[in-house]
Amino acid sequence: xxxxxxxxxxxxxxxxxxxxxxxxxxxxxxxxxxxxxxxxxxxxxxxxxxxxxxxxxxxxxxxxxxxxxxxxxxxxxxxxxxxxxxxxxxxxxxxxxxxxxxxxxxxxxxxxxxxxxxxxxxxxxxxxxxxxxxxxxxxxxxxxxxxxxxxxxxxxxxxxxxxxxxxxxxxxxxxxxxxxxxxxxxxxxxxxxxxxxxxxxxxxxxxxxxxxxxxxxxxxxxxxxxxxxxxxxxxxxxxxxxxxxxxxxxxxxxxxxxxxxxxxxxxxxxxxxxxxxxxxxxxxxxxxxxxxxxxxxxxxxxxxxxxxxxxxxxxxxxxxxxxxxxxxxxxxxxxxxxxxxxxxxxxxxxxxxxxxxxxxxxxxxxxxxxxxxxxxxxxxxxxxxxxxxxxx
Numbered sequence: 001x002x003x004x005x006x007x008x009x010x011x012x013x014x015x016x017x018x019x020x021x022x023x024x025x026x027x028x029x030x031x032x033x034x035x036x037x038x039x040x041x042x043x044x045x046x047x048x049x050x051x052x053x054x055x056x057x058x059x060x061x062x063x064x065x066x067x068x069x070x071x072x073x074x075x076x077x078x079x080x081x082x083x084x085x086x087x088x089x090x091x092x093x094x095x096x097x098x099x100x101x102x103x104x105x106x107x108x109x110x111x112x113x114x115x116x117x118x119x120x121x122x123x124x125x126x127x128x129x130x131x132x133x134x135x136x137x138x139x140x141x142x143x144x145x146x147x148x149x150x151x152x153x154x155x156x157x158x159x160x161x162x163x164x165x166x167x168x169x170x171x172x173x174x175x176x177x178x179x180x181x182x183x184x185x186x187x188x189x190x191x192x193x194x195x196x197x198x199x200x201x202x203x204x205x206x207x208x209x210x211x212x213x214x215x216x217x218x219x220x221x222x223x224x225x226x227x228x229x230x231x232x233x234x235x236x237x238x239x240x241x242x243x244x245x246x247x248x249x250x251x252x253x254x255x256x257x258x259x260x261x262x263x264x265x266x267x268x269x270x271x272x273x274x275x276x277x278x279x280x281x282x283x284x285x286x287x288x289x290x291x292x293x294x295x296x297x298x299x300x301x302x303x304x305x306x307x308x309x310x311x312x313x314x315x316x317x318x319x320x321x322x323x324x325x326x327x328x329x330x331x332x333x334x335x336x337x338x339x340x341x342x343x344x345x346x347x348x349x350x351x352x353x354x355x356x357x358x359x360x361x362x363x364x365x366x367x368x369x370x371x372x373x374x375x376x377x378x379x380x381x382x383x384x385x386x387x388x389x390x391x392x
Contacts, residue, residue: 058220059088071216171324201256227336241269301389
């Protein structure tokens with residue numbers, strides 16, 4: 001154990017550890033027995049030469065020397081908080097050929113791993129997982145003035161809760177309950193829905209996750225894909241204070257966000273708090289899972305998002321007041337954007353893929369169908385991994 005490293009918080013345990021060597025050709029390896037044995041899962045293509053001094057806002061909400069975000073196309077590590085700018089200083093791990101969003105090329109370690117695989121597909125960390133640097137012949141937290149050098153060894157301890165979740169249920173109505181079911185069978189209502197989600201948005205990273213899979217998790221967002229692998233479309237779950245941030249003004253005029261909070265608002269917002277935005281979830285879908293002999297173990301290691309739906313009236317809204325607690329759980333419908341789809345693109349019959357017109361410019365408003373694509377969904381169920389994926 002890295003005795004001098006930042007410890008895993010109370011109520012959590014180490015499940016995996018990842019080591020990355022910041023050098024061209026440096027190894028990327030993973031251990032599930034506290035470092036007794038290791039499995040190499042990749043190599044470094046391009047090392048990082050500096051840090052990102054002004055990271056995205058939500059990175060400020062996690063402690064220094066921890067994982068700020070985990071996604072199918074990036075893992076962001078927080079080094080420290082800049083007192084002058086009040087912005088987080090970060091370093092990123094990115095898959096081969098994919099540097100986008102909040103990752104900066106010179107402040108990123110590029111791996112020879114594809115998006116959605118390796119540490120981006122089931123072997124990655126949870127938000128808040130401790131990050132260490134090998135220095136002075138021991139593992140220590142990242143220094144506040146850290147600048148990456150060739151040959152640096154970084155260690156990430158994936159933490160998971162001792163009391164693990166079986167599922168989280170969201171009633172997709174204003175004031176709807178958020179119910180946690182734990183693996184021991186006990187249940188608790190832990191929060192409420194403040195703004196239901198009725199539409200989907202062009203969240204670019206959903207291109208690397210299938211419909212009903214978790215695309216990303218950071219201290220202020222859960223990003224869920226509604227689109228097949230290779231296409232774009234999805235929605236986000238965010239805490240209420242983040243939704244009211246001045247940088248998130250568009251949340252108040254669009255319908256692609258499910259805004260959540262505690263039952264008692266005096267408890268404060270949920271940024272960097274479990275189970276949604278800390279220590280529980282990580283992307284874990286891989287496109288080839290069903291092609292392997294251990295497909296059952298792989299399936300159990302996936303995050304899955306299910307839903308309950310009701311028929312809609314001609315106006316495009318539920319024909320009667322829905323009961324989110326009733327009905328069968330089903331797969332999340334496949335809905336994606338396509339520039340080839342006509343401006344008027346109604347939902348096809350059955351459960352076929354629905355392609356909604358994507359305007360040529362990102363500054364053009366989305367068609368009405370995008371704002372109501374999930375209007376028939378009255379509840380969501382988020383099922384965390386029930387097993388740990390381990391490569392052959």
